[in-house]
Amino acid sequence: MATAPLVRAPAAPATAAAPFRWASLRRPSLRALSIGLFLLAWHLATLWDLDIYVRFQNIPSPGDVLAEAIELFGSRVFYVHILASLERIWLGFAIATVVGVGLGLAIGWFTFAEDTLLPPIELLRPIPAVAWVPISIMLWPTERSSIVFITTLGAFFPIVLNTIHGVEGIDRQLVRAATSLGAQRAAIFREVILPGALPSIVTGLSVGMGVSWICLISAEMISGQFGVGYFTWVAYGIVKYAQIVVGMLTIGVLGMLSSLSVRLIGARFMPWLPRRAKDGR
Amino acid sequence: MTVATESPAGRIEITDLGVVFGRDDRRVEALRRFTLMTTPGEFVAVLGPSGCGKTTVLNAVAGFVSPTAGRVVVDGAPVTEPSADRGMVFQQHSLFPWKTVLANVEFGLKMRGIGPAARSAQARSFLSLVGLAGSERAYPGELSGGMQQRVGIARVLVNRPRVMLMDEPFGALDAQTRLAMQELLLSVWREVKTTVLFVTHDVDEALFLADRVAVMTARPGHIRDLIPVKLARPRPAEILASPEFMALKARVLAQVREESGRAWGEPRR
Numbered sequence: 286m287a288t289a290p291l292v293r294a295p296a297a298p299a300t301a302a303a304p305f306r307w308a309s310l311r312r313p314s315l316r317a318l319s320i321g322l323f324l325l326a327w328h329l330a331t332l333w334d335l336d337i338y339v340r341f342q343n344i345p346s347p348g349d350v351l352a353e354a355i356e357l358f359g360s361r362v363f364y365v366h367i368l369a370s371l372e373r374i375w376l377g378f379a380i381a382t383v384v385g386v387g388l389g390l391a392i393g394w395f396t397f398a399e400d401t402l403l404p405p406i407e408l409l410r411p412i413p414a415v416a417w418v419p420i421s422i423m424l425w426p427t428e429r430s431s432i433v434f435i436t437t438l439g440a441f442f443p444i445v446l447n448t449i450h451g452v453e454g455i456d457r458q459l460v461r462a463a464t465s466l467g468a469q470r471a472a473i474f475r476e477v478i479l480p481g482a483l484p485s486i487v488t489g490l491s492v493g494m495g496v497s498w499i500c501l502i503s504a505e506m507i508s509g510q511f512g513v514g515y516f517t518w519v520a521y522g523i524v525k526y527a528q529i530v531v532g533m534l535t536i537g538v539l540g541m542l543s544s545l546s547v548r549l550i551g552a553r554f555m556p557w558l559p560r561r562a563k564d565g566r
Numbered sequence: 567m568t569v570a571t572e573s574p575a576g577r578i579e580i581t582d583l584g585v586v587f588g589r590d591d592r593r594v595e596a597l598r599r600f601t602l603m604t605t606p607g608e609f610v611a612v613l614g615p616s617g618c619g620k621t622t623v624l625n626a627v628a629g630f631v632s633p634t635a636g637r638v639v640v641d642g643a644p645v646t647e648p649s650a651d652r653g654m655v656f657q658q659h660s661l662f663p664w665k666t667v668l669a670n671v672e673f674g675l676k677m678r679g680i681g682p683a684a685r686s687a688q689a690r691s692f693l694s695l696v697g698l699a700g701s702e703r704a705y706p707g708e709l710s711g712g713m714q715q716r717v718g719i720a721r722v723l724v725n726r727p728r729v730m731l732m733d734e735p736f737g738a739l740d741a742q743t744r745l746a747m748q749e750l751l752l753s754v755w756r757e758v759k760t761t762v763l764f765v766t767h768d769v770d771e772a773l774f775l776a777d778r779v780a781v782m783t784a785r786p787g788h789i790r791d792l793i794p795v796k797l798a799r800p801r802p803a804e805i806l807a808s809p810e811f812m813a814l815k816a817r818v819l820a821q822v823r824e825e826s827g828r829a830w831g832e833p834r835r
Contacts, residue, residue, distance in 0.1 A: 462660045465628050466725065467650030467677035476673070480664040557664045557705040 345527040353527035369511035377436025389448020414439040439500030440493035447489025451482030487551030573760035575607035576728025584635030598786035611772035614782030615826035653722030661706040668702035674725040784828040
């Protein structure tokens, strides 16, 4: 390690004949080391029951969490919670996508739709979706439908606003070009407006997916009998502290995978964008 | 693959065209009593200082803006809306970024409901006409500025327009590319024989390309002088240095300079 140069490994693609260079492992190993140190700090804090204003007496150790995770993922009931959450996310997100993209396209394209549909959306937008929980419970007949409603609401606003933004950001010259090539209204919408707004729509979907997870977990913690959020909250109530952390990590991984799949599916529909933008970096 | 590339050449009649934008204190009179007639298959360059309303003339012929006064007629029919008969080549960034080069050129044919096979065959012959055979699958973002403009020209010509409108199409290109594009345009035009209305502020470009050069006044724009360019065709790039060309250029330049002076608010003598 001591001989490794301080400069970054070159970004140019290595040729087959290039000799193996330790420098190319430098950054990955630093990153692995960083995670290792974090886990070690967590382990020591719980081992020594650290009490430095924040208290680690009741916090499970990494080992406890791992053991609990192995047990939970070996049992059927944990999957029931995961599936319940995934179903709500999928439903809520799908409804938000259809309604949000549909309304966004209409509002962005027709002035009349903007004047009639946008004001209530703008009015309700500042209210965090979680604040809707009590109303939602009264509004919807079943617990499942009220949680799906909260999830939909969370995803809806970023989707609709990014769709409007995408339509409004389309270069007017492209619309003119289309008309002078013989395109009528429906064709302009299909061939210019829709693909032109797509990058912004996908951004909205990606953000919406993140927000809908936040809303889902909050709603499940407040009301419900199933779901990873419910599971995590109940684990606290029944003093199964390791389960809390397994619940948290599961939520994190599920949220990350959902956002990743939204981005990957989006990128498949936008082959004209350069790779860098697709990675979402 | 032999697809006829010839276009029906249109006759443009612009009579007393007036265009006003905005109202009250934001009122801008872009054109006033602008009159210009072309014969079918003619190449006319509209030359003028920036802000003189050159582009507005094109937009009126394209059907993007409606006249406040006067009329625009192409082959006897008044212009009321945009049409594939009057295709426009813009200065830059007008290709559909999400469509491949081939799909961009096919666009007009698709709008006419022509099937995929015929579409592709026709688009390919127009792409090779502008020297872009082999780039069909590229996206516009992967092309140089000059290549993008060639796609823009092919995309208009594939519709066999009566008129091709060109709005400073080479203005954003470097000098070498611009000259190559001008030569390419002339050789393409010899094949397709459509009427061209070409807007530019570059005197060399106007004289090198056109049969007639219409010099515009400062705003509100109308035609100050119509100068026939009687240089033999095909025109090699060398004529740019010929005494004949130089004499014409001096004459046009003097007029343009006077009008830009006016546009910049110099005191009138």
